[in-house]
Amino acid sequence: MTALRAQPMLLTTTLCHPERARRFDKGDWERLVWQSRAAELMAQLQRVLADADILQKAPLAARRHLDLASTIAERHAFAVRSELRGLQRALQALDVPVLLLKGAAYTALSHRAAAGRIFNDIDILVPKSALRDVEQRLNWDGWFSLHTTVYDERYYREWMHEIPPLEHKNRGTVLDVHHTILPPTSGIRPDPGDLFAASIRLGGEWAFFHVLAPTDMVIHSACHLFFGEFHKGLRDLYDLHQLLSDFSVDTAFWTALVKRARSLDLALPVLDALTQCVRLYETGVPAAVTANLALSSSSPWPGWMRAWLFEQVLRPPHASAHDRSTRLAHWLIFVRSHWLRMPLPLLAYHLSHKLFVE
Amino acid sequence: MRIAQLAPAALAERLEGEGVLLPCGTFSVCIRSDIPALTSGLIQLYADFPVLDPHEVYVDFEVDVSAPTLMRRFLRPQVVLRCDGRVPFKPLPLGQAMPMLEWGLNWVISSHAHDHLVLHAAVVERGGRALVLAADPGSGKSTLCAALIHSGWRLLSDELTLVALSDGLIEPIVRPISLKNASIDVVRTLGPDVVISQVCHDTAKGSVAHMRPPAASVDAMNQRVMPAMLVFPKFATGSALRSEAVGPAHALIELTRHAFNASVLAAVGFDALCGFSEAVQSYRIEYGSFEQVLPEIDRLWQAQT
Numbered sequence: 001m002t003a004l005r006a007q008p009m010l011l012t013t014t015l016c017h018p019e020r021a022r023r024f025d026k027g028d029w030e031r032l033v034w035q036s037r038a039a040e041l042m043a044q045l046q047r048v049l050a051d052a053d054i055l056q057k058a059p060l061a062a063r064r065h066l067d068l069a070s071t072i073a074e075r076h077a078f079a080v081r082s083e084l085r086g087l088q089r090a091l092q093a094l095d096v097p098v099l100l101l102k103g104a105a106y107t108a109l110s111h112r113a114a115a116g117r118i119f120n121d122i123d124i125l126v127p128k129s130a131l132r133d134v135e136q137r138l139n140w141d142g143w144f145s146l147h148t149t150v151y152d153e154r155y156y157r158e159w160m161h162e163i164p165p166l167e168h169k170n171r172g173t174v175l176d177v178h179h180t181i182l183p184p185t186s187g188i189r190p191d192p193g194d195l196f197a198a199s200i201r202l203g204g205e206w207a208f209f210h211v212l213a214p215t216d217m218v219i220h221s222a223c224h225l226f227f228g229e230f231h232k233g234l235r236d237l238y239d240l241h242q243l244l245s246d247f248s249v250d251t252a253f254w255t256a257l258v259k260r261a262r263s264l265d266l267a268l269p270v271l272d273a274l275t276q277c278v279r280l281y282e283t284g285v286p287a288a289v290t291a292n293l294a295l296s297s298s299s300p301w302p303g304w305m306r307a308w309l310f311e312q313v314l315r316p317p318h319a320s321a322h323d324r325s326t327r328l329a330h331w332l333i334f335v336r337s338h339w340l341r342m343p344l345p346l347l348a349y350h351l352s353h354k355l356f357v358e
Numbered sequence: 359m360r361i362a363q364l365a366p367a368a369l370a371e372r373l374e375g376e377g378v379l380l381p382c383g384t385f386s387v388c389i390r391s392d393i394p395a396l397t398s399g400l401i402q403l404y405a406d407f408p409v410l411d412p413h414e415v416y417v418d419f420e421v422d423v424s425a426p427t428l429m430r431r432f433l434r435p436q437v438v439l440r441c442d443g444r445v446p447f448k449p450l451p452l453g454q455a456m457p458m459l460e461w462g463l464n465w466v467i468s469s470h471a472h473d474h475l476v477l478h479a480a481v482v483e484r485g486g487r488a489l490v491l492a493a494d495p496g497s498g499k500s501t502l503c504a505a506l507i508h509s510g511w512r513l514l515s516d517e518l519t520l521v522a523l524s525d526g527l528i529e530p531i532v533r534p535i536s537l538k539n540a541s542i543d544v545v546r547t548l549g550p551d552v553v554i555s556q557v558c559h560d561t562a563k564g565s566v567a568h569m570r571p572p573a574a575s576v577d578a579m580n581q582r583v584m585p586a587m588l589v590f591p592k593f594a595t596g597s598a599l600r601s602e603a604v605g606p607a608h609a610l611i612e613l614t615r616h617a618f619n620a621s622v623l624a625a626v627g628f629d630a631l632c633g634f635s636e637a638v639q640s641y642r643i644e645y646g647s648f649e650q651v652l653p654e655i656d657r658l659w660q661a662q663t
Contacts, residue, residue, distance in 0.1 A: 038443030
């Protein structure tokens with residue numbers, strides 16, 4: 001088993017071309033199940049295979065894992081909807097817009113990207129001026145800060161784009177309350193007012209909540225992934241693939257996306273996201289769009305190195321998908337994510353605190 | 359082929375290379391490790407277990423027990439357990455490699471076997487029907503389980519009772535019995551055939567050791583059983599015997615606390631718990647010695663058959 005060559009593309013190729021799984025042997029199925037579990041994409045994989053009528057070709061044991069993942073994901077979506085109803089009860093007395101981000105937004109939208117997606121925390125965005133009131137209301141409803149050290153408090157309150165994560169005292173659900181989409185210390189400061197102005201109020205059961213406009217939703221998801229540490233890189237990229245495939249049905253979407261990314265000074269992460277979506281999920285992105293974005297993005301890292309880094313870290317976090325350099329690439333990406341998040345003096349201060357004080 | 363039929367050197371080589379595929383409840387788990395203590399631990403505790411052929415049997419999980427970093431191989435050596443890209447526990451000192459494997463395998467089952475109700479309970483069988491022992495840690499559940507299998511009961515599990523959601527039958531997870539502190543010496547006195555692993559001191563649970571499961575229980579690991587009786591045991595030194603019947607509603611409430619995956623299963627899990635509580639006769643037994651509790655369990659078991 002150890003002598004086998006790494007299969008970094010097994011999972012993504014199967015998600016794109018489920019029919020190829022017809023020829024899989026027992027070993028392929030085993031690795032597919034392990035990799036999809038490690039990448040937190042198993043329920044999504046189950047759905048793709050079921051839609052393509054391939055599931056019955058799987059060994060019974062593989063199918064058991066896939067079907068269980070799907071059951072758990074359904075139960076998870078049920079729990080998220082119940083948390084959202086609770087948030088509405090806690091916050092509706094305040095007259096402030098509450099915007100759902102990422103997984104919670106996909107769930108409330110019943111978007112394809114929500115299908116099978118398991119996430120550990122719920123993310124919301126509220127105006128900075130309303131933070132105190134929102135936090136107090138949440139406290140009254142049983143949400144309390146997870147971080148109790150003075151340093152962590154300061155780290156979040158002064159430098160980050162969110163308050164310290166809150167945990168519900170009974171259910172253990174974690175809630176991230178953001179006031180903007182990027183850490184102010186990163187130097188890129190999109191105006192949250194702008195995001196609220198363009199946001200969309202949901203209908204029906206979720207009319208209390210807003211979500212980001214399609215362009216902003218893609219840009220936020222891209223920033224979150226490409227400024228981050230890629231822990232759930234393949235999963236987040238699959239979200240992006242689903243969002244892009246859906247939003248681009250509207251022909252005006254691509255032009256709007258390029259324009260918005262440029263005006264927010266975020267062309268580079270969007271370009272990275274589109275490039276990797278095309279490479280791994282064969283997303284239908286017009287060549288003119290990436291060319292246009294490339295004109296307004298620049299990075300201090302050479303192109304070949306970025307390509308190598310992204311190729312390494314956008315693999316399922318499983319030994320059967322890794323080679324000798326994967327660990328190094330992850331370390332470099334970790335350094336890069338901090339580099340992007342803070343100016344150097346602050347970074348030095350933060351790291352020395354983590355190293356020597358804690 | 360069984361573990362005992364492999365020479366220690368061959369077993370060690372296999373653990374370091376392609377891995378050793380063992381049955382683990384409803385799963386098969388491939389174990390890899392380069393730690394010598396794990397080889398001797400497997401020989402001691404898993405001697406009667408069949409080694410499965412990875413070319414024939416579907417491999418559900420891969421578990422790797424090794425040093426967390428190169429430095430930790432030499433400097434204050436530690437072990438960490440990895441399962442398919444995940445690390446469920448913080449690293450432990452090297453000497454605790456075997457307990458870590460056992461805890462890791464429990465984690466593999468309790469966090470993935472969601473086509474079952476997973477109860478934190480021991481379960482044994484006699485006459486084709488199961489007796490389930492559910493209790494909080496420290497109540498003497500595993501010790502009582504060890505005593506029962508030395509008086510003729512078959513071991514299904516000392517730690518996790520898997521109740522199939524499909525038909526309510528209990529799935530055996532035959533594995534070593536986990537013993538803590540004073541119970542290690544108590545179990546040692548049960549008989550000359552008792553095999554107990556090396557004791558690990560200073561773990562999170564105090565001193566721990568494991569007892570080899572009887573070969574007959576290992577051989578019968580595929581025989582699922584209908585639940586018949588549920589006991590909430592409570593051992594206290596010097597306690598008098600107190601035994602009382604518990605109604606299904608009370609049994610349900612108490613059992614909910616011992617259900618690992620109730621929140622994952624939600625409504626389906628609640629139905630399974632209700633079905634289980636109604637299918638069994640339940641008792642609460644407080645005791646201070648095996649001489650009190652074993653005849654009492656026998657009496658209740660005879661009375662209901």
